[in-house]
Amino acid sequence: MKPLDxxxxxxxxxxxxxxxxxxxxxxxxxxxxxxxxxxxxxxSGGSPxxxxxQEWNVSQAELAESDPFDGPHQAGVLTPRxxxxxxxxxxxxxxxxxxxxxxxxxxxxRARELTAGGPAPLxxxxxxxxxSGTLGPVNAPDALTVTVAFGxxxxxxxxxxxxxxxxxxxxxxxxxxxxxxxxxxxxxxxxQICAHQRDTVAHTLRxxxxxxxxxxxxxxxxxxxxxxxxxxxxxxxPRNLFAFRDGTANPPTNDSKLMDELVWAGPGEPAWAxxxxxxxxxxxxxxxxFWDRVALTEQQEMIGRVRSTGAPLGGTSEFEExxxxxxxxxxxxxxxxxxxxxxxxxxxxxxxxxLRRGYNFTRGSDRSxxxxxxxxxxxFNQSPERQFATxxxxxxxxxMIDYITPVGGGYFFAPPGTGGATGWIGNGLFAASS
Amino acid sequence: MxxxxxxxxxxxxxSHATGGRGHRPATVGEGLTPAPLANxxxxxxxxxxxxxxxxFQGVAGAANATPPSDSPVVAASQFxxxxxxxxxYALAQLGRMETQLGRLQxxxxxxxxxxxxxxxxxxxxxYLRLGxxxxxxxxxxxxxxxxxxxxxxxxxxxxxxxVSNARFTGLHRIEYGLxxxxxxxxxxxxxxxxxxxxxxxxxxxxRAEITPLExxxxxxxxxxxxxxxxxSGMDVPWSGEGVLATDAGLQxxxxxxxxxxxxxxxxxxxxxxxxxxLGHLRSVFDGLQAAHGGLLPSNSELTSEQSEQLDGTLQGAxxxxxxxPGVLETEAPSxxxxxxxxxxxxxAR
Numbered sequence: 140m141k142p143l144d145x146x147x148x149x150x151x152x153x154x155x156x157x158x159x160x161x162x163x164x165x166x167x168x169x170x171x172x173x174x175x176x177x178x179x180x181x182x183s184g185g186s187p188x189x190x191x192x193q194e195w196n197v198s199q200a201e202l203a204e205s206d207p208f209d210g211p212h213q214a215g216v217l218t219p220r221x222x223x224x225x226x227x228x229x230x231x232x233x234x235x236x237x238x239x240x241x242x243x244x245x246x247x248x249r250a251r252e253l254t255a256g257g258p259a260p261l262x263x264x265x266x267x268x269x270x271s272g273t274l275g276p277v278n279a280p281d282a283l284t285v286t287v288a289f290g291x292x293x294x295x296x297x298x299x300x301x302x303x304x305x306x307x308x309x310x311x312x313x314x315x316x317x318x319x320x321x322x323x324x325x326x327x328x329x330x331q332i333c334a335h336q337r338d339t340v341a342h343t344l345r346x347x348x349x350x351x352x353x354x355x356x357x358x359x360x361x362x363x364x365x366x367x368x369x370x371x372x373x374x375x376x377p378r379n380l381f382a383f384r385d386g387t388a389n390p391p392t393n394d395s396k397l398m399d400e401l402v403w404a405g406p407g408e409p410a411w412a413x414x415x416x417x418x419x420x421x422x423x424x425x426x427x428x429f430w431d432r433v434a435l436t437e438q439q440e441m442i443g444r445v446r447s448t449g450a451p452l453g454g455t456s457e458f459e460e461x462x463x464x465x466x467x468x469x470x471x472x473x474x475x476x477x478x479x480x481x482x483x484x485x486x487x488x489x490x491x492x493x494l495r496r497g498y499n500f501t502r503g504s505d506r507s508x509x510x511x512x513x514x515x516x517x518x519f520n521q522s523p524e525r526q527f528a529t530x531x532x533x534x535x536x537x538x539m540i541d542y543i544t545p546v547g548g549g550y551f552f553a554p555p556g557t558g559g560a561t562g563w564i565g566n567g568l569f570a571a572s573s
Numbered sequence: 574m575x576x577x578x579x580x581x582x583x584x585x586x587x588s589h590a591t592g593g594r595g596h597r598p599a600t601v602g603e604g605l606t607p608a609p610l611a612n613x614x615x616x617x618x619x620x621x622x623x624x625x626x627x628x629f630q631g632v633a634g635a636a637n638a639t640p641p642s643d644s645p646v647v648a649a650s651q652f653x654x655x656x657x658x659x660x661x662y663a664l665a666q667l668g669r670m671e672t673q674l675g676r677l678q679x680x681x682x683x684x685x686x687x688x689x690x691x692x693x694x695x696x697x698x699x700y701l702r703l704g705x706x707x708x709x710x711x712x713x714x715x716x717x718x719x720x721x722x723x724x725x726x727x728x729x730x731x732x733x734x735x736v737s738n739a740r741f742t743g744l745h746r747i748e749y750g751l752x753x754x755x756x757x758x759x760x761x762x763x764x765x766x767x768x769x770x771x772x773x774x775x776x777x778x779x780r781a782e783i784t785p786l787e788x789x790x791x792x793x794x795x796x797x798x799x800x801x802x803x804x805s806g807m808d809v810p811w812s813g814e815g816v817l818a819t820d821a822g823l824q825x826x827x828x829x830x831x832x833x834x835x836x837x838x839x840x841x842x843x844x845x846x847x848x849x850x851l852g853h854l855r856s857v858f859d860g861l862q863a864a865h866g867g868l869l870p871s872n873s874e875l876t877s878e879q880s881e882q883l884d885g886t887l888q889g890a891x892x893x894x895x896x897x898p899g900v901l902e903t904e905a906p907s908x909x910x911x912x913x914x915x916x917x918x919x920x921a922r
Contacts, residue, residue: 428891453911461912462913507804
């Protein structure tokens, strides 16, 4: 993100201060590449209400960042990944297509308001407040994104959508290493909420659910977080809970041609799905105590990278090419190492690459006192069968499978964006079916 | 690359959790050069040792500078007798299991649910007393043993349709039936197939290869699997017999460690700690058995205090056991070849 010009930031903040009082911050739209529309200066923040002696415990500039809700594609796919997330799967209890459509419209309207930020609307004091108010009188945008996706079950016979189902949208299959809990698998909808701050994410989930009560019911949800950027450079990826850097080999999101080939819906999909993408979510328990009792050498051979630097074995830089072509027998990087199976880097497997956007999770302990921690694996891809499932089948050969257990998640299709301020996520689907 | 600080306890007793015999910070193997900054005394209920604060400055080119092993290499031939002892033990266990399966088949045919459940417990524990099965599937024999293991002890997890999948057979199919109200007689076919598979396993197991590496790794992985799969309830969702299963894993581990003790030798400080921790764990199981009328309780019958005692003692044993493979290496770690400099390519970002 580019630095914010402090004077510009304060001037924008003043708009909301006048409207809503203390603690207000202004929205700062981010460009498509994730940089802010205005430059950021003082990362520790500063607002008219700040005492010179006090330090903000969060970046006020980050709170002011805004990712547009409307556009040809949904936010939360290519946009930069903020530190906090919640994934909420919902089931529709709407009695008819009209009610379902109304709920989806309402979801978009409220998501648009929250991602833009601004004063929380007030009603008369005798009525329940229209906003929970947990973020104060002004909802700072905080780079909030809300991404809505549909599960295969939404296209059953309830709402007349069967013929409109995206071509590859099926219930996530059970892979041989899975131990899926039905209570945290699948769902009619998935709502992915991401923001810099945990309270923004928690507030958004609460507000969105309130909007759709009576039509969409929470099925399961899980909170995620990203490791902090701890360098050595800002480009280095944060670590997962096995302590290895995650996301190193992600395809560059600023390569629109590549995104068209790997992420956005391809030929053969229904017309309404153009600009959408398949979203795979896997809740993967990582048996961290077990992992911590494995020799470092073995850990590194299982992953194929040096733990400290993230470099491929035999290299020194996280972004160094592993050069499997020069290591055909696995003397440097074992043939069953995770990075080698996940992305063999051959011409034949180039179209199997996926865009990962996962988060770590930690949620207490299991009944035997072991930490319940892991990875919310999130992948956006054009074809789950050609991409995610093919990779997953290769990974069945990796030794790391002893240390993980996929316990939930699902296959979803994230429709295209709203296209404009009057649109809503899914409008193309319903327009096509009417 | 920037620098960071690690606080490393330098124990003089040799009981450091990483098991290293030298005074070396554990993370030095990740290619970072330590430089001591200061020494001070650390006082805590658990650690009473000199503590040295290290500053690590990354060194380019040292990324794969894994330190040499501090244990001498063990000759592979030293594993011959332990593995032979284990094979004899495993075959004896399978013989006991076949006896239990005879009981199980009779109880199921007679509609005696309680007797069937008792026989199932015996057969299941006998099977788990074999310990782990490591097979790379490279030979037809490996593939056969792997298939038999799956048919004997496979769970419904990972099968499309779960318990309704036709490939869900063996011990856990019978467990599912017995503890979810199926007619015992409806399970007799599964018990018959199970007995056939166990008989065949007993015939092929003596010929299955067990490498020294696999054998040494079992020292901690049998109980690692127990912690992951049994006490969590994951593999025994219907009977809840995770304590019984973990006890069986402990018995297998005790046997394995007994065979390995001569190989490790007396100069290593690992084995006394392992023996002590396994003894603690054994006493916990003995206590549980005494507290529950002579039978090991199911997971749900454990009190919260008993659960904490068992889980915590198991974790302590695992920390000690995890040091065993490192002192039983049969090959010196090889140096990872560098990516040829001429071919160094930095990915486009």
